[in-house]
Amino acid sequence: MRHTRVWTVGAAxxxxxxxxxxxxxxxxxxxxxxxxxxxxxxxxxxxxxxxxSGGAAAAASRVFTVxxxxxxxxxxxxxxxxxxxxxxxxMLNATxxxxxxxxxxGYGFEAYLAAYDPAVWGYESPVSGEQEDLRAASAKxxxxxxxxxxxxxxxxxxxxxxxGITGGSLQIQGVDxxxxxxxxxxxxxxxxxQWDPTDGETGAWNSEYDSVVVYGSTHVWIDHNTFNDGASxxxxxxxxxxxxxxxxxxxxxxxxxxxxxxxxxxVFADHGKTLMIGNSDSAGATDRxxxxxxxxxxxxxxxxxxxxxVRFGKVDAYNNHFVVPGPEYSYSLxxxxxxxxxxxxxxxxxxxxxxxxxxLKKWKDAPVTVADNFVNRARVDLLAVHNAQFPEEILRxxxxxxxxxxxxxxxxxxxxALVDRCAGAGRLR
Numbered sequence: 001m002r003h004t005r006v007w008t009v010g011a012a013x014x015x016x017x018x019x020x021x022x023x024x025x026x027x028x029x030x031x032x033x034x035x036x037x038x039x040x041x042x043x044x045x046x047x048x049x050x051x052x053s054g055g056a057a058a059a060a061s062r063v064f065t066v067x068x069x070x071x072x073x074x075x076x077x078x079x080x081x082x083x084x085x086x087x088x089x090x091m092l093n094a095t096x097x098x099x100x101x102x103x104x105x106g107y108g109f110e111a112y113l114a115a116y117d118p119a120v121w122g123y124e125s126p127v128s129g130e131q132e133d134l135r136a137a138s139a140k141x142x143x144x145x146x147x148x149x150x151x152x153x154x155x156x157x158x159x160x161x162x163x164g165i166t167g168g169s170l171q172i173q174g175v176d177x178x179x180x181x182x183x184x185x186x187x188x189x190x191x192x193x194q195w196d197p198t199d200g201e202t203g204a205w206n207s208e209y210d211s212v213v214v215y216g217s218t219h220v221w222i223d224h225n226t227f228n229d230g231a232s233x234x235x236x237x238x239x240x241x242x243x244x245x246x247x248x249x250x251x252x253x254x255x256x257x258x259x260x261x262x263x264x265x266x267v268f269a270d271h272g273k274t275l276m277i278g279n280s281d282s283a284g285a286t287d288r289x290x291x292x293x294x295x296x297x298x299x300x301x302x303x304x305x306x307x308x309x310v311r312f313g314k315v316d317a318y319n320n321h322f323v324v325p326g327p328e329y330s331y332s333l334x335x336x337x338x339x340x341x342x343x344x345x346x347x348x349x350x351x352x353x354x355x356x357x358x359x360l361k362k363w364k365d366a367p368v369t370v371a372d373n374f375v376n377r378a379r380v381d382l383l384a385v386h387n388a389q390f391p392e393e394i395l396r397x398x399x400x401x402x403x404x405x406x407x408x409x410x411x412x413x414x415x416x417a418l419v420d421r422c423a424g425a426g427r428l429r
Contacts, residue, residue, distance in 0.1 A: 031056075034181055034428050035063070035085045035157045039221045043407045044262030044294025044316065052219040052262070054155035054179030055083040063087070065159070069094045069168055072156075073148045083153045088183060089160075094146040094168030099191035102142040107134035116195050118241055123197040132194075139192040139208065146188055146209065147171050150178055158182035161426030165211075166230055173215040181223045184425045185211045186230030187271065190247045195240075204243055210250040214258045226267040226425040227251040233270050248272060250306070254313075255279040259290040267299045267424035274303040278311025281337040281364065287312040288338065294405065295320060297415075299423045300332065309334030309363070315341045316403040319410050321419040322348045322359070329354055331361035333382075335368050340399040342369040347415040349376060356380050357389025369399040374412040 031037055038053040039046055046052040055062070062084040064075035069092040076086065095101075112131045114120075121127065146168050150156065152175040158164055164184030172178050190207035197203040211227055214220050229248060238245050251268055254261055254277045268274050278291050291313025300307040301323040308315065310333075322332050329351075333343055348359060356375045359382050360368065370382040387394050410418060422429070 035087060035155050039179070039262060040407055042405050044264065044296065044405050045260045045292040045314075046219050046221045046262035046294070047405055048260050048292075050177075050219065052177055052179060052221045052260075053083075054177060054221065055085040055153055056155060056179075058083040058085045058155075065089055066092070068092060069096075069148075069165070072165075072168075076148055076150055076154070081152045084151070084155075086154065086156045088156065088158045088163045088165070090163060091184070092165050092168065094148075094165065094188070095142075095191075096167075099142075102138050102145065102191055104134050104137040104141065107131065107138050112195075113240060116197070118197060118203065121197060123201075123203055126198055127195055135192050135194065139190070139194075142191050143208065149173060150180075151175055153177045155179040155181070156183070158184070158425060164226070164425060169209045170212045171215065172213065172217045172220055175217050177219045178217065179221045179223070180212065180225060181221075182225065182425050182428050184226045184228070185251070186228060187211050187248045187251060189232050190249070193245060193247055202243060203241060205240070205246045207246050207249050210253045212252045214252075214254045214261055216257045218258070218260045220258070220261045222252065222261070222263045222266060224265045224423070224425060224428050226269065227271070227274075228267075228269040229271055234272055246272075250274060250276055252276075253279065254291060254293055256283065257286045257290050259292055261293040263293065263295045263298060265297045265419075265423045265427075267301065268303055268307065269299075269301045270303070272304045274300065274306045275308040276306050277308050277313050277315055278336065278339070281311060284312065284338065291315070294403075296406070297410075297419050297423060299323070299419050304328055305330035305332075305361075306334060307332045309336060309361075310339040310341050311336040312338045313340070314399075314401055315339065316405070317341065317343045318345050318403075318406065319412070319415050319419070320346045321416050322346065324348060324350045324354055326351045326354070329358065332359045333368075334361045334363055335366050335395060336363040337366065338364075339366045339368075340401060341366075342399050342401070342403055343373065343382070344369070344371045345409060345412040345415070346373045347412050347419075348373065349416060355385070355389055356382065357385045360386040360395060362386075362390070362393040362395050365396070367396040367399050369397065372412055374415075377413065379412075
């Protein structure tokens, strides 16, 4: 029998679901409840060492079912690092009150546009003054409201096929042993992007807030989620000063000393700057020897770039399917400072007119291992075609290591059908 109680923590009510271990768990098999499942031994970098179990061993008193953003934040704020499970029911909206709820008195977007119009301000110096100060204060208010900090030994899992988060940002910061599964995560929309007239020749709008940030944390498993821009894709956003009004940042960032991460069976869709591993070329003191990440059986569909972009880390990317859009496409796999990317047995479906040489992008000199990748159903040497297409950006072979933490490796020819059918939220088996 399942019992339900309501706890009040601060201003939010938490529904506590009392559930014991399943009979499958007692029989030695994997629990049927996704919240109780752990990362399999050998399944990517997050299985290294102590492995990743999140809150699978949570006592009944630390299993929470939440139906609002405030309830989610309250469940995550309950004291203690003992294992906890947070079950998400329905879509949790972190910005239900709209952008106006964060605006500070005196701020106005029309006033901001008038103050920093390049015809008035120019392009030589960053913006400053009253409207910029008020924009920054408004942005701070939004950031405080939409960030949820995930503690150690936690599993966050969506219930059923229609659970997730819109407008919020999960911060997995400075902790160990976290699992995030079965959520549809719609990218937070930055209400207050900053205009930077010095960014490039004609300036640019810059936004904050990633959907999920793994920051200085270890043993993190991101599995069977769907990341997208929801009702506000980049194509729907306006332009100001002749530049796109960018209100989205990344879908997933793994940065600042994060380590031992497995990203499996997710969908990353319809986004620009998608997945970044390592956020700065100057972060060697923090990132060198870390940022070890495995990406397998993910679908990258109609994403423009960073799938992923890598600095420093030993990254194993295999059995992923990349469905590449048209003219806006930039690249898929970014080779950055001291990166050691191994990309094997992936499948790429390119629109007509996109050359396979664009799949790799050289940001800084670093070696890369590519093997047995298929482009439009034909085996292609990604390194050779890149170097032929971009002779001024020659990439070196051999990342210098051989991945061993793989539990299932499929033939690349089978990857499109398999991943398209099984990846993403609502498809846990």
